[in-house]
Every structure is written in structure tokens, then in C-alpha cells.
Amino acid sequence: MNHTLFIVEEIAQGLAIRMGADMKNIDLASHQTQLFLKKQNLEALTFSICLGMREALTNAVRHGSINLPEGIISYRVQIIGQRIVLEIMDEGPGFNWRTSQKACPNAENGRGIQIMKNYFNTFRYNEKGNRLTLEKDIPGCF
Template sequence: MSFSSTLENIDQADEETKRFLCSAGLEAEAFGIRLAMREGLINAVVHGSRGDRHKIVKYGLRLENNHLIVEIEDQGGGFDWQFHMGKEPALTSESGRGLAIMRSYCTDVAYNGKGNKLVLRKKIGEELLASKIAKQRDQAIVKPGTDVVASMAQGFRNELRSLVEKGLKELVIDLAGVEMIDSIGLGVFIATHNSLSKTGGKLIVT
């Protein structure tokens, strides 16, 4: 998303972030990533754009290979982020804590060479993303841990493939907690159906 450089628009970005994290089943990570995101956006608006509402801030959030990745870019002149990265603000200072907060809640914090594009990475524990699986004889019931979309498809595919290779005859996928399935996710279901059919098994989606 892109928006004009005002502090009020940071709240809109925060709402979008909350919705994304909830849809991905990552409410447990919401506090840290939202706080780090807000600090990055504050820096972009206040220091990068210097409060010029005619300048645009770009913001993006995605899930990739068990990492939440935040990208923030402003139209300012940048800054020497490596110099400031290791500095700690004085206890009496009224500002300057944004980078320290981002480092506290993210696995990696880095800017581009110019210093006007920020990338935050937060590693997500695999247990938060894994499906819940209940097995009984030749049947398994699988409840995906998040939406079945492109960013998560490979991990979900691997979970299902592992079950098929164990000789299960019936695989039930319970989508009660899933809000979205994209074309890549549908491809995972079809591939699993095809694999089960070859061994006389069947896939049931509920």
C-alpha cells in the first residue's frame, strides 16, 4: 500500500497489518511486528519525508519462508543508518529509540544503501504455522494452521505429502478455520488428490 506522509495514515497501515496477521493465524506475533512496523513508519514520515504530506510512503507486509517481512520506503534523502544502528539514545532523550525497538522485536533490521528503504524480518516459529493433524488407522484429519495461500503452500504441501507417503487411505482436510485459498493452494489440494488416487485413497475437503 502507498499513502501520503502523515502520522494518521500509520493507523490505517496498522489496521491492515492486524487483518493480515489474523488471517494468517499469527496473532501471537502481532504485538512485536506491529510495534516495529509503527516505528519504521514513524521514521519514514517524520525523518524521511520530514512531514511533507505530498511525499509518498510505501508499505508492504508478506510471509515468506517462515519469516514475516516488512518493507517501508519513503521519498526522502535517506540517512547513515549503519552509524545510527549501534547507538543507544540517552535515557533523557525524547526521541531516537525507534531503531532500538525494531532491533528488539525483529530478527533482522536493514536499510538500502541510500537509507530510505527499510526491510524488517521476523522469524516465525514453525509451530505457529503447522497444521493440526489427528490420525486414526488409515485416516488423518488435517486442520491447516493458516490460510492456504502461495506464501504457505510449500510447507502445507510437504505436510500432506508426508501423510500420503505413510500409506493413508483417507485424508480429510478441515477448512473450518481457513478464510482464504488462492490458486496455488488449490493446486496443493489437486496434487494431493492425484497422489492418493494412484494408491486407491481419497481426499475429502470439509
């Protein structure tokens, strides 16, 4: 059962995590992200980075892996240049992100894109819609 899968690997200027499509793993990923940010002296960014990460991972578990309970989600957080870059990818069929960006959020769903717009400088999906990249400028780095 892949639900218990949770592998953390240190990579150049960041972390790579492979995890089973289970909501419990999001807390573990958040903890690892917080430790990484603390190690980089970027604790001031913890709220916004973890908020975006949690939203993206929740979508990957609930929507991307809905038909793949044994699915694997890949998550990376890295410092690239003067930005923190998050990448979340699931094994699902993807979704039409173009129409989702135009939809009005409601109490049940649709808030993720607005969160990303508010807390990240850029966000983009791959063509298929199963990989999301979030980028946030590191304050004081210009």
C-alpha cells in the same frame, strides 16, 4: 494533497500499501496489518509486528518525508518462506544509518533501532537509507 492517499493492495502472501506521509495513515496501516495477521492465524505476532511497523512508518513520515509533505510512503508486509517480512520506503533523501546504529537513544529519539533489534531477527537499510526491511521468524516454522 497526498496526505489522504491510502491504497491497500493484496499481493502474493501479503499486503502492499501506498500512503501519504501523514501520521494518521499509520493507524490505518496498523489496522490492515492486524487484519492480515489474523487472516494468517498469526495474531500472536501482532504486538511485535505492529510495534516495528509503527516505529518504521513514524520515522518515514517524520524524518524521511520532512521536506516532502506530499511524499508517498510504501509499506509491504509479506510471508516469505518462514518469515514475516516488512518493507518500508519513503521518497526522502535517506539518512546515514551506520552512525545512527552507534548513537545512544534518549527520551526523544533513537529507540527505533533498539526496538528492531529486540523484536526482529534481522533489519537492514538500503545504501541510501530510505528503505528499511525487517524480518521476523514465524514461531514453529523451522
